[in-house]
Every structure is written in structure tokens, then in C-alpha cells.
Amino acid sequence: MIKLENVTKNYLTGNTALEDISFTIHPGEFVFVVGPSGSGKTTLFRLLIRQMIPSSGTIHIGNWDIVNLPKNKIPHLRRNVGVVFQDLKLLRDRTIFENVLFPLELGDMAQDEATKRVEDILQQVGIVEHRDKFPVQLSGGELQRAAIARALAFSPQILLADEPTGNLDNATSWEIVKLLQDINAAGTTILMATHNTDIVNSLMKRVLTIEKGKLVKDEQREKKKKESK
Numbered sequence: 001m002i003k004l005e006n007v008t009k010n011y012l013t014g015n016t017a018l019e020d021i022s023f024t025i026h027p028g029e030f031v032f033v034v035g036p037s038g039s040g041k042t043t044l045f046r047l048l049i050r051q052m053i054p055s056s057g058t059i060h061i062g063n064w065d066i067v068n069l070p071k072n073k074i075p076h077l078r079r080n081v082g083v084v085f086q087d088l089k090l091l092r093d094r095t096i097f098e099n100v101l102f103p104l105e106l107g108d109m110a111q112d113e114a115t116k117r118v119e120d121i122l123q124q125v126g127i128v129e130h131r132d133k134f135p136v137q138l139s140g141g142e143l144q145r146a147a148i149a150r151a152l153a154f155s156p157q158i159l160l161a162d163e164p165t166g167n168l169d170n171a172t173s174w175e176i177v178k179l180l181q182d183i184n185a186a187g188t189t190i191l192m193a194t195h196n197t198d199i200v201n202s203l204m205k206r207v208l209t210i211e212k213g214k215l216v217k218d219e220q221r222e223k224k225k226k227e228s229k
């Protein structure tokens, strides 16, 4: 479970990126986070992985108090909360295989097991044939799959995807969303920040709308649909 209570984030520049945000997300949910550019979506994700701490408010993920999490527990948190960054952050001088292996190498998984794990994930996200290519040799959709693969390395319970369809054509965007839906169907909680209203309106999932740092809407579209039957 992800639980935010009265979270505010002011950047040092004086920008209030998030203001008094509260919501709870239960295990297994698929939630869209929408809002205009600059509304605070990426800031929210950065708080969830403890890249920074809020100016005020509390964040809990499962039993973890994220704001007060000791530094030595941050790697544990990052294994449980995978993230696909808006700018992907793939390492350009490593192959796709090596990029996905990288987080596992930092952990203590045995090499054989890590290699098998990477092969399995690349298969799962559909880019195993590109395993030995470098990021520059892949298409936008393939790169997005590679970043998703890396985020899945430790089989996280939660996956944050920041604008995963941002630079993709319509058909490829849908392929990525289908992949995320498959990952969600296998039990992973997903938060997806997006500007793609077509996808949001088609999927009938829960939608958190942030505007100027405030949570202005929290719609349970799935439920509404069932209730109206």
C-alpha cells in the first residue's frame, strides 16, 4: 500500500511542486497520474523512491515510513519500487542486457541467477533479440521496453512509469500500455504518469489529476462503470 498524507514539496528555488497531497493506493491497482506539464507528477515519483524528502507530510509504502527511512534501507525500497524514468536513464555505453543486469550486479544475486533473470525479463518485455545492442541502436518503443525491463529487475511490488508513451506513435504507445497491463495483471501495482488522454479515457482505471501541485481529482473510473450497470 502507498499512503501519502498532506504531502507538500517546496524546491529550494521556492517552487511549490506539490501541495497538501493525500491519497492511498492499494496493492494491485493501476493508477494514472495526469496533469499539465509542471504540475508535479515527476516530483511525486521522486518522493516515492526517496530521491528527496517532502517539505512536510508523511509517505508510507507498506510498513515503511519513507520520510524517515534510514539511508541503508533505501536500496531495499528501490528493489520494491521500480521506476521507469521520463528520460529513461539507460547507460549508453552498455548493451541492453548489461543495462538490465546493472542493478542486479549492485545487489548480491549470484551471476548465473542474474543472467537468467535478465534473459527472462527481456523475453517478457519482448526485446530479447536486441539484448546485445546499445541503446542508440534501438527505436523509442524498444528503449522504453528496455527501461521497463531494468525497472523489473528485482520483481518490484510497485512500478512507477513516468510518461512511458511520451515520444511514441499511437500504435507503439498502446503496445507499451498493454505490456504495463500484463505486468499489473501479474500482481504489480502500477502508477503511470501520462499526457495521453486517449489511453486514459480508454482504460477506465483510477485517475489522479494534479494541477499546480494540488490533487484536484481522484476518480475511480472502474468502480463507477460497474455501479452504473
Ligand SMILES: Nc1ncnc2c1ncn2[C@@H]1O[C@H](COP(=O)(O)OP(=O)(O)OP(=O)(O)O)[C@@H](O)[C@H]1O
Residues within 6 Å of the ligand: 011, 012, 013, 015, 016, 017, 035, 036, 037, 038, 039, 040, 041, 042, 043, 044, 086
Ligand atoms: N529540481 C528542481 N528544482 C526546482 N524546481 C523544480 C525541480 N524539479 C522540478 N521543479 C519544478 O517543480 C514543478 C513540478 O515539476 P515536475 O517535474 O514534477 O512536473 P511534471 O508534472 O512531471 O511535468 P511534465 O509533465 O512536464 O513532466 C515545476 O514547476 C518544475 O519547474
Ligand SMILES: [Mg+2]
Residues within 6 Å of the ligand: 041, 042, 043, 086, 162
Ligand atoms: Mg514529469
